[in-house]
Amino acid sequence: MSGVYIVGAGIHPFGRTPERSGLQQGVVAVRQALGRAGLDWRDIQFAYGGSDAAGKADTMVFELGLTGLPFINVANGCATGGSAMFGAYSTIKSGEFDLGIAVGFDKHPRGAFDPKPAEWGLPDWYGETGLMLTTQFFAMKIQRYMAMYGITNGTLAAVAEKAFANGVLADHAWRREPVDAETILGSTMVSDPLTKFMFCSPGEGAVALILASETKAKQLGLPAARLRAAAVRSRPPGSFEVFSPALDIDRGPSPTNIASHAAYDMAGVGPEDIDVAQLQDTESGAEIMHMAENGFCADGEQEAWIAEGRTRIGGTLPVNTDGGCLACGEPIGASGLRQVYENYVQLTGQAGARQVPGDPRIGYSHVYGAPGVSAVAIVERA
């Protein structure tokens, strides 16, 4: 079994790019990753790629070159990017190939997602009567969490304020203007207690990562980060997920809990070893709850952590250093890979104005989505 290294990364700016399809944004990300690494598409032995709503990834060979490589399309909802990376990681770890690419892209229309009940195995009345909205789920999860653990509205606002401040410093972010906490709290209420500025929006973007075996990485001599763990987990009994008409009375752990444990086990590190973290922040409350679900603090400690600025760039555990989903938006197929891109850039010292000080060594990324799936990756500076 080989060690797996990220030796290159490319990103198409997140946000809205009317002149390019999602697939074309994917091609831009791949070309940028290859260009930065000084590699040619013909060097790439295999690819995993996908989008949720912007077409089949493997058709990008028409633009990139008909080299005959195996190109595996991944369609795994919110974990599409994470699953593409998991596929590429496993392929290199097995020794089958030693240089490959994981690419994720997407392009969603404006506004909230509009799922169809039948596609989720649910009766029509659930959608007809206005219960089938992801925003309601996120609001109700944080509402209960706030009541149980004493998290305040001010802390929800502080998380969003940090996201926009970090987004100002990230070239690929969508929202690049700071927004103060007062404005965030006073913006339109979407689903109590969450206001407009506390939610991310579906958007567009693409990310490509080049993965190599240890031998290949050494040969290439590029700035690299070792992928020490990549874990994808679906939901266990008793977890609280989107689009649930009912929940078991016996409550259980979340898919994030179990993906996180699996990743720490694979990497042989614990939360105390992590220097920078990218955590799913579909809305402000998600980042707060995911700090605990990923083991970084106990439930309720977030209130003090955030008041002390511990999750800011320069804090003891910087979280979402490029502004996360709140500042970058959420193109489903690209979002999880953006987090790994950001950790790669941070660990290789290429993050510019948003660089985490003190030579961060270990980065943690966590993506979560419907209908209850989490992907965690842990990377270490090579």
Place this chain on the structure above:
Amino acid sequence: MPGLAPSIDDRLLHLDADGTPGLLAVRERGTGRLVFPPPSDADPQLYERVLLPRDGRLWSWTVQRFRPKSPPYAGLETFEPYAVGYVALGDAIIVEGRLTGAPLDGFAIDMKMRLVAEPFALASGEWRTTFAFAPAENQA
């Protein structure tokens, strides 16, 4: 507003002659686990039909402040925000539904709630009966 419009789904609600609603569910015979809504193809060998308890406590809540997209939303074009929540029905199951019977800022976690039949206006102007939870009269 009609007295008792047709149910929005025959497999969802049991309505007594006086309009008292009950939510239809199934209980897995092997494990005792309740499943709501009941799967349309639930095998009677494996599942028995049950009515869920009508009373419980509010587990969480929010307010839907914008009109959901249609489809799937089938309500009127003119939109009024509504509250939704999860109610823990005794020690049986936690069910999601619309909340009614109080102002939008009148809900709080742990409040005692009771199942009620709720009229629902379709965009076509027709009415259906769905369910909701309202604060119980006795909050003690």
